[in-house]
Amino acid sequence: MTDSAPTHAAAEMERAPHKPLAYRLEQFGLIIVWLLLIAVFGYLRPDTFLTWPNLSTILGSQAVLVVVTLGLIIPLTANDFDLSIAFIMTLSSMLVAVLNVNYGIGIGWAVIAALALGIAVGLINGFLITVFRIHSLIVTLGTGTFLHGVTLWLSDSMTISGISPSLMNAVIVDRLFGVPLEFYYAIVLAALVWYLLEYTAVGRRILFVGRGREVARLSGIDTDRIRVACLVASGFFGALAGVLYAGTQGAADPVSGVTYQLPAFAAAFLGSTCIAPGRFNPWGATVAVYFLVTGITGLVFLGFSSFIQEMFYGGALVIAVTLSQLVRGRQEQQF
Amino acid sequence: MEASLAGAGPPADAPPALRLWGLSKTFGGQKALDNASLAVAQGEVHGLLGQNGSGKSTLIKVLAGFHAPDPGSRLQIGGADVALPLAPGAFRKYRMSFVHQHLGLIPSLTALENLLLGRLAERDHWAINWAAQRRAAKRLFAAYDIDLDPDARVADIPPVERALLAIVRAIAEMNEEGGVGAGLLVLDEPTPFLPKRDVDRLFQLVRTFVSKGVSVVFVSHDVDEVMEITNRATVLRDGKVAATIETSAATKADFIEAIVGRKLAPATPPAPPAARGSSHAIVHNLSGGTIEGFSLDLAAGEVVGVTGLIGSGYDEIPYLIYGARKARGGTLDIAGQGVELREIKPRDAIRRGVVLVPADRANAGVIGPLPVADNITMPTLGSRFRRWMLSRRAMTAEAAEMARRFEVRPADPTMNMASLSGGNQQKVVLAKWFQMAPKLILLDEPTQGVDIGARQTVFRHIASAASAGAAVLCASSDYEQLAAISSRVLIFAAGRVVAILEGAEISKDAIAERSLGGAGGFA
Numbered sequence: 001m002t003d004s005a006p007t008h009a010a011a012e013m014e015r016a017p018h019k020p021l022a023y024r025l026e027q028f029g030l031i032i033v034w035l036l037l038i039a040v041f042g043y044l045r046p047d048t049f050l051t052w053p054n055l056s057t058i059l060g061s062q063a064v065l066v067v068v069t070l071g072l073i074i075p076l077t078a079n080d081f082d083l084s085i086a087f088i089m090t091l092s093s094m095l096v097a098v099l100n101v102n103y104g105i106g107i108g109w110a111v112i113a114a115l116a117l118g119i120a121v122g123l124i125n126g127f128l129i130t131v132f133r134i135h136s137l138i139v140t141l142g143t144g145t146f147l148h149g150v151t152l153w154l155s156d157s158m159t160i161s162g163i164s165p166s167l168m169n170a171v172i173v174d175r176l177f178g179v180p181l182e183f184y185y186a187i188v189l190a191a192l193v194w195y196l197l198e199y200t201a202v203g204r205r206i207l208f209v210g211r212g213r214e215v216a217r218l219s220g221i222d223t224d225r226i227r228v229a230c231l232v233a234s235g236f237f238g239a240l241a242g243v244l245y246a247g248t249q250g251a252a253d254p255v256s257g258v259t260y261q262l263p264a265f266a267a268a269f270l271g272s273t274c275i276a277p278g279r280f281n282p283w284g285a286t287v288a289v290y291f292l293v294t295g296i297t298g299l300v301f302l303g304f305s306s307f308i309q310e311m312f313y314g315g316a317l318v319i320a321v322t323l324s325q326l327v328r329g330r331q332e333q334q335f
Numbered sequence: 336m337e338a339s340l341a342g343a344g345p346p347a348d349a350p351p352a353l354r355l356w357g358l359s360k361t362f363g364g365q366k367a368l369d370n371a372s373l374a375v376a377q378g379e380v381h382g383l384l385g386q387n388g389s390g391k392s393t394l395i396k397v398l399a400g401f402h403a404p405d406p407g408s409r410l411q412i413g414g415a416d417v418a419l420p421l422a423p424g425a426f427r428k429y430r431m432s433f434v435h436q437h438l439g440l441i442p443s444l445t446a447l448e449n450l451l452l453g454r455l456a457e458r459d460h461w462a463i464n465w466a467a468q469r470r471a472a473k474r475l476f477a478a479y480d481i482d483l484d485p486d487a488r489v490a491d492i493p494p495v496e497r498a499l500l501a502i503v504r505a506i507a508e509m510n511e512e513g514g515v516g517a518g519l520l521v522l523d524e525p526t527p528f529l530p531k532r533d534v535d536r537l538f539q540l541v542r543t544f545v546s547k548g549v550s551v552v553f554v555s556h557d558v559d560e561v562m563e564i565t566n567r568a569t570v571l572r573d574g575k576v577a578a579t580i581e582t583s584a585a586t587k588a589d590f591i592e593a594i595v596g597r598k599l600a601p602a603t604p605p606a607p608p609a610a611r612g613s614s615h616a617i618v619h620n621l622s623g624g625t626i627e628g629f630s631l632d633l634a635a636g637e638v639v640g641v642t643g644l645i646g647s648g649y650d651e652i653p654y655l656i657y658g659a660r661k662a663r664g665g666t667l668d669i670a671g672q673g674v675e676l677r678e679i680k681p682r683d684a685i686r687r688g689v690v691l692v693p694a695d696r697a698n699a700g701v702i703g704p705l706p707v708a709d710n711i712t713m714p715t716l717g718s719r720f721r722r723w724m725l726s727r728r729a730m731t732a733e734a735a736e737m738a739r740r741f742e743v744r745p746a747d748p749t750m751n752m753a754s755l756s757g758g759n760q761q762k763v764v765l766a767k768w769f770q771m772a773p774k775l776i777l778l779d780e781p782t783q784g785v786d787i788g789a790r791q792t793v794f795r796h797i798a799s800a801a802s803a804g805a806a807v808l809c810a811s812s813d814y815e816q817l818a819a820i821s822s823r824v825l826i827f828a829a830g831r832v833v834a835i836l837e838g839a840e841i842s843k844d845a846i847a848e849r850s851l852g853g854a855g856g857f858a
Contacts, residue, residue, distance in 0.1 A: 205716070212703075214698050215701060215702050216713075
């Protein structure tokens with residue numbers, strides 16, 4: 001500070017590939033906290049928590065939530081909310097069950113129908129948002145609730161079980177290194193979303209549309225098309241999550257899927273505070289999902305009953321948004 | 336410096352309204368202010384000038400209690416010592432009031448609600464007497480000769496009335512508080528979004544206040560405005576006081592020299608292309624918004640300015656040609672290819688080699704929270720890079736090269752756009768579009784909010800893009816800028832061209848005269 005020349009040089013060095021330590025800490029903070037959490041619960045409940053069956057269950061069973069969260073961050077990057085995603089997921093799992101069990105349609109066709117449904121809902125969402133210029137929050141709140149009604153109607157408000165075991169095999173029964181296949185599906189999807197957002201021109205355009213819609217439009221980007229495409233993607237991911245959910249349960253119930261909505265948002269925002277701080281990013285989101293689930297599982301192992309889940313997810317969402325706001329806010333004024 | 340205080344109007348023995356000295360402020364090892372000072376006499380309009388980054392804003396923020404200055408900084412108000420740092424909002428106790436560039440009005444509320452904003456925010460009122468407040472507002476507006484309906488929504492009133500409303504509100508709030516001092520109004524660049532004629536109305540209002548003993552600090556980029564309204568001015572450069580100038584005894588060149596620290600070569604308009612070459616871009620019969628039946632032939636290498644008073648529609652032309660705003664009709668022929676302007680969209684325009692540099696940099700020009708590299712490579716992502724396997728490194732390297740060529744400071748493409756000064760942001764916008772070797776460049780207020788040094792750089796880049804074969808259409812209300820860069824200037828009134836100036840006829844005054852003359856000025 002006394003001699004200006006060396007400090008200047010040091011500042012230049014810092015700006016080059018070397019990121020400052022604080023940035024690194026922020027980048028990997030959530031992972032560190034997650035590992036600490038595992039260590040604490042492992043220490044408190046070594047016989048139950050730190051066992052391979054428990055860990056592989058956590059990894060496998062939460063793959064559905066990872067897929068929902070991945071679906072969510074695509075429109076979030078374009079600054080659109082998709083509140084219908086958990087309802088799409090529920091309807092999709094129900095559609096698989098109804099078609100497969102009640103109508104005896106092959107599981108393959110049932111899955112294709114469910115995915116097509118997700119895409120169709122995404123198109124409708126996107127159409128309403130871009131053509132009538134309605135805020136995505138309102139549109140998807142409406143379509144989501146509407147879809148929930150459809151699910152209840154379709155299922156007569158009953159759980160439908162007896163889905164073809166081939167779906168269960170492909171999702172949860174078959175394992176690799178002791179972990180259900182659906183975990184790997186989720187990881188592959190995360191890699192795909194990461195590639196899409198980070199390494200393609202389309203991914204950059206999504207980011208431009210989210211951060212500066214008017215700038216994007218004047219730069220020749222068809223902002224409406226990008227936004228619709230993002231909502232179609234989230235619809236597709238929601239439907240895919242529904243298929244995995246049906247496979248995980250071997251059945252479909254009209255209500256439980258809806259509880260994925262909040263954790264997905266919590267994970268998306270919490271994930272945006274790590275790996276690539278300030279941006280919604282798939283690896284951060286994946287880490288966040290497992291962080292949240294580890295916390296809940298651990299607390300349940302410690303003897304808390306299931307009310308803790310709601311408190312934990314709800315609290316996590318608020319804290320996550322607060323943190324992501326802090327990260328963004330600080331980034332915006334790096335003077 | 337103390338001695339020169341006597342030069343101002345009020346009695347020489349009156350203590351200065353504001354005296355700030357020994358003022359330093361360090362941010363992370365860098366001195367934003369270095370032993371700066373400011374002395375404002377009572378009843379004086381005092382200019383505060385300097386390029387972006389000279390410390391102007393930091394100084395204002397110290398007064399507003401937003402920044403704590405380094406120890407050793409001293410402040411006196413009305414001759415009485417005031418301890419620094421000031422608490423946020425403490426300025427009210429000292430009868431100071433601030434009007435910032437963005438005015439602090441809520442557009443969707445009425446003028447009256449905005450007028451009461453500060454009062455309602457500060458104190459509890461459990462029974463607002465709206466009828467009485469409305470009468471009081473009407474009296475207030477009438478007292479300052481402002482024709483404004485208290486029930487009008489701020490969004491619906493013209494920009495100049497918004498500015499006047501914000502200033503009157505500042506004065507009203509100042510008068511409400513007791514406390515020391517005769518009142519000090521800080522106008523922090525209130526004019527850049529106003530056309531010249533409206534600036535005059537604003538100045539009238541300022542003079543009214545001054546005649547009542549209020550002192551004014553007038554922060555601005557515009558030397559002409561400062562010369563017109565101020566008694567004296569303090570010029571900051573690199574956080575230090577570069578000069579304190581007695582306005583009546585100074586020339587514009589003195590001011591500019593103090594601001595930039597070097598003499599600028601006087602701007603000479605470029606000679607029109609020897610023989611205007613074959614038409615390069617032809618706009619035919621464009622209508623849309625205020626504009627009716629506008630036609631123009633542009634030669635390659637030519638810079639054509641369009642201007643007029645606010646509301647004349649000239650500033651809509653770039654957006655209509657670009658397809659950013661929908662046109663009712665007209666065609667654009669560019670390098671022999673025709674296109675209907677009713678149907679054109681920005682992406683079609685870009686594909687034909689048309690680019691737009693919008694005036695609203697913050698919302699339409701740059702994405703502040705993203706790095707410079709992303710902003711620069713935005714239009715070339717699909718063409719210059721592997722679109723399905725983008726290389727961050729290649730993008731950053733290309734952006735670094737671009738930033739260097741366009742003299743962006745600092746030339747670090749990983750920095751967030753928002754952390755650059757206005758002038759450097761604009762250089763990034765130019766780099767973003769000029770790298771595509773455009774055929775037609777549309778500019779709207781290309782140097783708005785750009786400091787005087789960067790302004791020259793922007794002019795230079797526009798000239799070199801033109802000499803590389805582009806036709807340039809520049810909409811601007813900055814007549815000096817038009818005179819400096821254009822070989823032809825079209826002046827609009829009510830959506831139509833009412834005057835054309837060419838070559839040697841072009842001067843700041845000639846443009847101003849024709850613009851003010853409006854439709855009649857042509858006869």
